[in-house]
Amino acid sequence: MDWNFIIFSLVKIAVVVGVVQGMVAYSVLAERKISAWIQDRVGPNRAAPPFMKYIPVLGPFLTRLGIFQPLADGLKFMFKEDFTPAGVRQIYFWLAPAIAVVPAMLTVAVIPFGSQIGNQHMVIADLNIGILYTFGIVSLGVYGIVLAGYAANSKYPFFGGIRSSAQMISYEISMGMSIIPVLLIVGNLNLSQIINWQSTHGWLVMYAPISFVIFMVASFAETNRTPFDLPEAETELVGGYHTEYSSMKFALFFLAEYSNMVASSAMMVTLFFGGWSLPFFGLDHVAGPGSLGLGIAHILIFVAKLLFFMVLFIWVRWMFPRFRYDQLMDLGWRRFLPLALVNILITAVWLYLRS
Amino acid sequence: MAITVNRKPLSFWEKLYLPAIAGGLKVTIKHAYGSLFQGKVVTMEYPEQRWTLPKNYRGAPYLVKDQDGSTKCVSCQLCEFVCPPKAIRITPPGQDGQAADRANAEKMPKEFEINMLRCIYCGMCQEVCPEEAIFLQNDWSHIAHNREEMIYNKEKLLALGGTHGGIQKWKHKLEEAEAQESFPVKV
Numbered sequence: 293m294d295w296n297f298i299i300f301s302l303v304k305i306a307v308v309v310g311v312v313q314g315m316v317a318y319s320v321l322a323e324r325k326i327s328a329w330i331q332d333r334v335g336p337n338r339a340a341p342p343f344m345k346y347i348p349v350l351g352p353f354l355t356r357l358g359i360f361q362p363l364a365d366g367l368k369f370m371f372k373e374d375f376t377p378a379g380v381r382q383i384y385f386w387l388a389p390a391i392a393v394v395p396a397m398l399t400v401a402v403i404p405f406g407s408q409i410g411n412q413h414m415v416i417a418d419l420n421i422g423i424l425y426t427f428g429i430v431s432l433g434v435y436g437i438v439l440a441g442y443a444a445n446s447k448y449p450f451f452g453g454i455r456s457s458a459q460m461i462s463y464e465i466s467m468g469m470s471i472i473p474v475l476l477i478v479g480n481l482n483l484s485q486i487i488n489w490q491s492t493h494g495w496l497v498m499y500a501p502i503s504f505v506i507f508m509v510a511s512f513a514e515t516n517r518t519p520f521d522l523p524e525a526e527t528e529l530v531g532g533y534h535t536e537y538s539s540m541k542f543a544l545f546f547l548a549e550y551s552n553m554v555a556s557s558a559m560m561v562t563l564f565f566g567g568w569s570l571p572f573f574g575l576d577h578v579a580g581p582g583s584l585g586l587g588i589a590h591i592l593i594f595v596a597k598l599l600f601f602m603v604l605f606i607w608v609r610w611m612f613p614r615f616r617y618d619q620l621m622d623l624g625w626r627r628f629l630p631l632a633l634v635n636i637l638i639t640a641v642w643l644y645l646r647s
Numbered sequence: 648m649a650i651t652v653n654r655k656p657l658s659f660w661e662k663l664y665l666p667a668i669a670g671g672l673k674v675t676i677k678h679a680y681g682s683l684f685q686g687k688v689v690t691m692e693y694p695e696q697r698w699t700l701p702k703n704y705r706g707a708p709y710l711v712k713d714q715d716g717s718t719k720c721v722s723c724q725l726c727e728f729v730c731p732p733k734a735i736r737i738t739p740p741g742q743d744g745q746a747a748d749r750a751n752a753e754k755m756p757k758e759f760e761i762n763m764l765r766c767i768y769c770g771m772c773q774e775v776c777p778e779e780a781i782f783l784q785n786d787w788s789h790i791a792h793n794r795e796e797m798i799y800n801k802e803k804l805l806a807l808g809g810t811h812g813g814i815q816k817w818k819h820k821l822e823e824a825e826a827q828e829s830f831p832v833k834v
Contacts (some may be wrong), residue, residue, distance in 0.1 A: 330682075434768035
């Protein structure tokens with residue numbers, strides 16, 4: 293047993309899980325704030341611990357920014373009544389939120405969130421099949437939602453579950469197909485290697501822009517974000533698959549959705565936007581054991597890119613009306629799938645001619 | 648009969664949707680910029696900022712005093728009778744009760760309660776009052792810790808109502824009566 297490996301892995305897991313949870317909490321706040329700004333509102337600006345008003349300028353500023361809102365939200369979720377409606381299928385009802393959260397959190401394991409600090413590679417599991425692992429785990433995410441819809445024994449969650457299973461399975465195919473050109477170009481499934489390739493050759497979004505567009509739209513669909521939020525469609529299905537859930541179980545679905553957003557933003561950054569590397573200022577090569585500052589800079593670059601995509605997720609939500617179900621299927625199967633296949637063909641031909 | 652709506656076929660760029668998406672991003676970011684940096688928000692931060700109400704706004708009904716600071720209400724109980732949600736409850740002074748504040752007025756209520764949880768601000772009490780003693784005023788937000796606090800008593804209603812001179816019916820009647828005392832009548 294390599295104790296060094298175990299200890300460092302545990303530390304990395306703790307840090308990454310903590311950071312992702314914090315990001316989830318604050319992306320809920322960001323969602324509320326950004327939506328407020330886009331809709332000419334102010335957003336949450338009241339919640340504050342009592343001592344905040346004694347801090348002269350910073351206190352009121354932070355309060356107006358709503359920095360303490362996630363804490364209040366979290367507390368509220370904890371203390372709310374955890375109501376289990378009569379007639380639900382108890383075991384699945386309890387199981388569904390957990391099944392929704394676990395894959396969302398697991399996806400982050402293979403993402404290289406930085407190059408190197410000391411001798412440690414900044415990735416929890418540097419798998420050789422990183423992308424395959426991600427797709428395998430992501431496809432498990434649908435079970436939580438379907439199970440929630442089934443277990444609630446109520447028509448709206450049931451519709452939500454059915455819609456989500458159809459939607460997620462359809463878009464997973466386009467998503468998987470859209471990645472293949474990337475794999476053809478790089479010739480490796482390891483995410484760290486993909487980033488290394490990008491740091492020498494340039495970002496993959498320049499080589500495979502169509503792949504990126506398909507991947508991005510499909511990841512909107514996978515995370516059930518507007519315009520693909522049919523599974524929870526508030527205006528049609530009350531709350532969709534989580535209609536019957538309350539308290540912490542409901543919060544877990546929220547956590548899953550936002551963790552999925554974090555994970556798919558991370559995937560987009562890793563696959564198409566060079567991960568932790570920047571093509572200038574010498575930030576594109578792996579930090580050696582001696583250069584601690586460069587390692588930290590890489591992590592910050594990665595987080596900055598990640599936040600950009602998180603904001604994009606939130607931003608897009610306030611632009612589009614929801615797709616109709618048949619339009620959704622049409623877009624998935626009849627537009628993106630052929631486009632992805634053609635994209636694979638074109639990339640393959642281009643690579644063949646170039647070699 | 649089915650109606651066929653002629654739709655204009657989409658051009659290539661419209662079919663791509665991407666220009667429309669870019670346009671949408673532009674619109675939303677414009678709004679975000681406006682509300683973030685130029686203060687163009689359409690909302691009002693309620694407890695601090697409030698609406699300016701028109702003069703004739705009809706909010707909660709309060710009792711008013713006359714110009715001498717006496718209770719105008721004479722406990723006729725018309726408002727209690729007419730009140731649709733039965734929000735008003737008047738306790739009359741009874742036969743040996745306290746006399747009215749004003750000379751010559753017959754009586755005034757021992758207790759006058761309006762349950763602000765029941766009140767619907769309809770204004771019937773104001774309309775029915777023969778003494779112009781109750782008016783719907785500019786107040787629409789009532790805050791209390793429990794239901795009991797939402798029942799406003801006479802003291803509170805008078806304090807909130809303020810002064811309203813009005814017709815001064817009883818004052819003139821008193822003058823008339825005093826004039827009757829001395830003969831010949833001088834008025």
